[in-house]
Amino acid sequence: MRADRLVSLVLLLRQRGQLTADTLARELEISTRTVLRDIEALSAAGIPVYAERGRHGGFALLPGFRTELTGLNHDEALALLTAGSGRGEQVLGLGSALASAVRKVVDALPDTHQATASDATRRFLFQPQTDLLSRRLVTEEVPxxxxxxxxxxxxxxxxxxxxxxxxxxxxxxxxxxxxxxxxxxxxxxxxxxxxxxxxxxxxxxxxxxxxxxxxxxxxxxxxxxxxxxxxxxxxxSDAHITVSVRVNPTRRDDLLKTAVAVRAEEVDTDGWLRLEVTYQDLWHAEWALWQFSTDAEALAPQALRTALHNRAAATANRYANST
Missing domain, CATH: 2.30.30 (SH3 type barrels.)
Known part of the structure; x- marks a missing residue:
């Protein structure tokens, strides 16, 4: 565990430059005293770490210092393999590069880790194409x-x-x-x-x-x-409206999917939820809340209540004399 931590400490200094003991402690989730002990251990091992005193001081590596730090542990390799599985590889058009990197990671693993890591990734599924309701997730295409x-x-x-x-x-x-x-x-x-x-x-x-x-x-x-x-x-804050709405708690997640953002939420006296949500405009809010029938009630603004009332009245009138 300490060897992994020392490697992480060197990587942090190499990638981000001068860092304070507090910053290193926070990044590595250890105490400041442990950071100081680790710095001493690195210096004793010949790693050129130096301390800069003063208000804006910290620890840094000597300029130009490079070393090969190899050897991923099992969890690190698993994290990379999981990130490269499923739809994670589509992010920002780096799918082929990520797939190549993952192959190199697998090849670099010790034999004892390769089988267990590969088996573990088969038991993680990252953002499948459909959800439990068989709704297909649509990915925006970019040439x-x-x-x-x-x-x-x-x-x-x-x-x-x-x-x-x-x-x-x-x-x-x-x-x-x-x-x-x-x-x-x-x-x-x-x-x-x-x-x-x-x-x-x-x-x-x-x-x-x-x-x-x-x-x-x-x-x-x-x-x-x-x-x-x-x-x-x-x-x-620009060109959006905030809507106060009551919703059946069983439909809360469905409501949140239709909104741009949620500003406030509390439980009403009858167990229903009272929320303040943001929609793009009045038409968006009317369309969204209409989907919930009696499972939701718009409380404000009044223009939205009026629009929903008029839509409901027109629908009722359409079916009033249905045979």
């Missing part, structure tokens, strides 16, 4: 050439020329500075800026893309998770 151009521009830090068709508008060309790629379930997005303004593009709506081989205007450092959270918050 290989488009995906490759976008991915190359993101990694190289190049400007990207896009032919993009946003919903309700004709396709047009634009030049953007890519920040990063985000995969959410079966949807993939490009986060970028255009003339300094934040832009988020859905890859399935890209008709073509071209890596311009020209340096993009972007920061060398990025916290993509934080950027994505900020974009999501802004998206939910």
């Amino acid at each position: 290989d050439a488009t995906m490759r151009a976008v991915r190359d521009a993101v990694l190289a830090g190049h400007k990207l020329r896009l032919h993009y068709a946003s919903r309700g508008h004709p396709a047009r060309w634009s030049i953007v500075d890519p920040i990063g790629l985000v995969a959410v379930r079966d949807r993939r997005y490009l986060l970028a800026t255009q003339s300094g303004q934040d832009r988020t593009y859905r890859l399935s709506r890209m008709l073509a893309a071209e890596d311009l081989r020209e340096p993009a205007q972007r920061s060398d450092q990025v916290d993509l998770e934080q950027v994505w959270k900020e974009r999501c918050a802004r998206f939910l």
